[in-house]
Amino acid sequence: VRSDPAHLRVVVDHLFREEAGKLTCVLARILGPRNVDLAEEVVQETLARALEAWAEQGLPERPAAWLTQAARNRAVDLIRAKRRSVAFAPDLEALLSSEWTLVPTVQAMFHQEEIGDDVLRMMFSCCHLALPQEAQVALILKLVCGFEVREIAALYLASEASLEKRLTRAKARLRRAPGLLELGGASAVAGRVDPVLTALYAMFSEGYHGSGPGHPVAAVTCREALRLCGLLAEHPAAALPRTKALFALMCLDVARLPGRTTPGGDLLPLEEQDRATWDRDLIDRGMRAMAASQEGDALSAYHVEAAIAAQHCLAPRAEDTDWATIVELYDRLLELHASPYAALARAVAVGRARGASAGLAAIAAISDPRLERTPFLHAAVGRMRQELGESTAAAQAFRRAVRAARSDPERRFLERKLAACLPRA
Amino acid sequence: MPDYMLLLRGTYHVERRLSPAELAAMMGRFTGWIRELGARGQFRGGDPFQQEGRLVASGGGPTVADGPFLETKDAVGGYLILAAETLDAATALAVDCPLVQAGAGVEVRPIKLMAP
Numbered sequence: 240v241r242s243d244p245a246h247l248r249v250v251v252d253h254l255f256r257e258e259a260g261k262l263t264c265v266l267a268r269i270l271g272p273r274n275v276d277l278a279e280e281v282v283q284e285t286l287a288r289a290l291e292a293w294a295e296q297g298l299p300e301r302p303a304a305w306l307t308q309a310a311r312n313r314a315v316d317l318i319r320a321k322r323r324s325v326a327f328a329p330d331l332e333a334l335l336s337s338e339w340t341l342v343p344t345v346q347a348m349f350h351q352e353e354i355g356d357d358v359l360r361m362m363f364s365c366c367h368l369a370l371p372q373e374a375q376v377a378l379i380l381k382l383v384c385g386f387e388v389r390e391i392a393a394l395y396l397a398s399e400a401s402l403e404k405r406l407t408r409a410k411a412r413l414r415r416a417p418g419l420l421e422l423g424g425a426s427a428v429a430g431r432v433d434p435v436l437t438a439l440y441a442m443f444s445e446g447y448h449g450s451g452p453g454h455p456v457a458a459v460t461c462r463e464a465l466r467l468c469g470l471l472a473e474h475p476a477a478a479l480p481r482t483k484a485l486f487a488l489m490c491l492d493v494a495r496l497p498g499r500t501t502p503g504g505d506l507l508p509l510e511e512q513d514r515a516t517w518d519r520d521l522i523d524r525g526m527r528a529m530a531a532s533q534e535g536d537a538l539s540a541y542h543v544e545a546a547i548a549a550q551h552c553l554a555p556r557a558e559d560t561d562w563a564t565i566v567e568l569y570d571r572l573l574e575l576h577a578s579p580y581a582a583l584a585r586a587v588a589v590g591r592a593r594g595a596s597a598g599l600a601a602i603a604a605i606s607d608p609r610l611e612r613t614p615f616l617h618a619a620v621g622r623m624r625q626e627l628g629e630s631t632a633a634a635q636a637f638r639r640a641v642r643a644a645r646s647d648p649e650r651r652f653l654e655r656k657l658a659a660c661l662p663r664a
Numbered sequence: 665m666p667d668y669m670l671l672l673r674g675t676y677h678v679e680r681r682l683s684p685a686e687l688a689a690m691m692g693r694f695t696g697w698i699r700e701l702g703a704r705g706q707f708r709g710g711d712p713f714q715q716e717g718r719l720v721a722s723g724g725g726p727t728v729a730d731g732p733f734l735e736t737k738d739a740v741g742g743y744l745i746l747a748a749e750t751l752d753a754a755t756a757l758a759v760d761c762p763l764v765q766a767g768a769g770v771e772v773r774p775i776k777l778m779a780p
Contacts, residue, residue, distance in 0.1 A: 337707075
């Protein structure tokens, strides 16, 4: 059993991503949404206690089960201490008030097969119609996706203090409901699907383009987003065509995660990836979901992004990639949802389809200061300059990219690129 | 609706007699029964008792004994307080209680409201 603090920290971080949301949702189901702060407290305390206990005794054999049991015990203690003064979920109130039924009831809630339903109900409860969509999304990221306030603030380019304020207001709204939203009303759910999809997409992207130091790709975050999206795609009321499209996109991206990094954690560009490592079953699942998402005639950005991912999955080798089709898909994506990142990805595809000069012209046409601060823009310019044989300009671009790198693996990757265009000593 | 206390007797005996699977199934039915009473607003509370306890002889004094409550088939094992329209209705509820169905005895006692 390894218990050095750094390793422990990583394990706990991963577990937190996977378990915190689930535990918070079950606890909010038992304690009622009006006690969502208590639910969060129980989860925080449980994780803190786990860190302490594990640092001393080493990791338990099944850490997730350990966490669940600890959270359950803590919940029972808390209910005993507060049941005379605090109202919990109305339909469980009688069962929680009596020692005849308290422990079996809490146990059953943590065991139940429908934990997925609690998670869905929580996500939809966060999307109260009186809240602005940004607040709905932030609430889902905080309560269901296990994001810290700092991470959500970074996503929205907001200060932690202002985000904290927004979350407090949103939670106050959530607290007014006696119980979590029932999933029975199909129309009530369908009206709230979009912010849920937005939150899951944000969670997925954060994992996929992870900005955390030392973690260029947080696979665990991507997989958890995929799992949550799968719950939506399987629920009749939530499985709209765009839900299925987002699920397809996540399948097709997660399937290729094993190829994106070396065993040492370094990033690999598309053409250097070993396509044999891609998860064929997951690609099949993604393709089936994409086919299922074609019903109806509404085309969402998720549809187009899934189609782009599918193009990569379908190419047997990197040089077989149909870049012309990918450029067309990016054109459509930009019509549906203009973003500087999509514009840059389009320019890269143009560079592959029509040559580096055309790619550079496409990059020059985008002017967005946000891109200047990311390594992506400079790396794309560097590559195209290099293809044109302009080593000095290429090196200059890669130097800028290195300066903008957000993690060590990203920096090492870009430094290799930079070294490749410098004249050999 | 007035409140009635149901004193459950012989519950330890029932617990010993049932197999673990039977006991789990019975507690499942019991939980469902309480959930329903709760939904109808008739569940006021109730808890099981530990087997260990003390018996203080009537009249107080120094005669205090550890209670061998588990030995007797009519040892009180817990209580419930339910709201019902009448003593008959409360009794009908008591008869439906899965613990009683499984062999426990029950004493149904209306809570007495003292005259002001």
